[in-house]
Amino acid sequence: MTKGFDCSTPLTAQRAAAFVGQGFKFVARYLVPSGAKALKKAEADAVSAAGLQLVSVYETTANRALGGRSAGLADGATALQVAAQVGQPAGSCIYFAVDFDVSAAQMPTVIAYIKAASEATPAYTTGVYGSYAVMEAVYAAGACSRFWQTYAWSAGKKSTFIHIYQYLNDVMANGIAIDYDESYGNEGWWNTRITPEPPSYPMSAKDANAIIPFLSAGYGATSSVPAQNEFHRLANELRKASGQSLE
Template sequence: MAKGFDCATPLTASTAKAFFQDGYVFVARYLVPNGWKMLSRSEAELISKAGLQIVSVFETTADRALGGRTAGLSDGKTALQTARSIGQPEGSTIYFAVDFDATAAQMSTVIQYIRAASEATPGYSTGVYGSNAVVEAVSKSGACSRFWQTYAWSQGKQSSAANIYQYQNDITLHGIGVDLNRSFGNEGWWNTVDYMMSPEDANKLIAFLGAGYMATGFADAREEFHRLANELRKASNQPEE
């Protein structure tokens, strides 16, 4: 499980570093072509250099998904162009927000929106952000492959399909307003670093090093096992221990 946050405020090098030092692994930012909350290429680079992963979310208005297929194709096209312009690598995920309490009667339209957005973003995985009901309905439809659930409008339920779960909103950390999240794997996050080991692979190797650490009684050997484990953590953008 990884610790993360989302925010509308662009991060600076110092705030990104502060969050990383607090043990945060990822930040979700807005993949939109303009406006004050947009993620820029330069911000993506400084976030990456600070050691954080990026989750991209596309949102213009909260209920944009009610535009159905036409809106999904348009937003997908815009998201694709924006992702390429800021250096988001193919194979990572673009989440499309359903930021309202979608009803059962609206779900078919929401699914049409997500399915169209997915069609319009070739090379990228597609995800949806929304309530438990949205995540459950969209996952069952097969319209996308990644799911970010918010606790809002979810009546205490958490979908087993969720890759990311937003569990608290509207708090202030390091001088900016953020929402708190945790993730469970296959999030589709990214950064601008040319090579990055996955946290899953790094942690498997760290487990082997941990066995060696416990087996040896030599202080120098233990120090070396610890150093190598932290090198693996750095290589996979995880906090050192």
């Protein structure tokens, strides 16, 4: 478990160093094109020099994901432009925020948004930030490969597969408001001083594609929606394990 935080206030070199001195290893910052909370190249360099890792999160408005597929494609394209501007290396992760209490009726639209954002950012791994319900639904749909859960709207539940967990909001530290996070590995963080190693995949595409037809047959043989969803999820897990695009 690794200690981290997220904040909307840009970090100076001095403030970043203060957090490092307190044992923090990473900070999540906003990968957005403009506004007071936006991460800039100078900040990314200062944070990296201080020894903090960066986690990129794209969020313009809390319920932007309700724009569905078209919004996901647009936001993914914008995120790519900003990532290049701040020096975020390919192979690291961009998380897209779903920062509200999503209803069951809204969830398919949210999933479509995350899938489209993932399609639009092929050089990066794609993550989602949101509640327990969002984690479970997006994971089952195979819409992305990284998961950052907030305790908000989660009713005390915590997904077993997440990479980052936000467990406390609105804490004052080193003169700014932050949220506390912890991470569990493979978060997709980055800094401007170290280029991440290319991802390695435990399974070959040939082997994965030899197994997927059996799952497709199981999908077609059942009328149970939960069972079909599970066959679809497993097929996407094989695709992820072999470095292929999700479907």
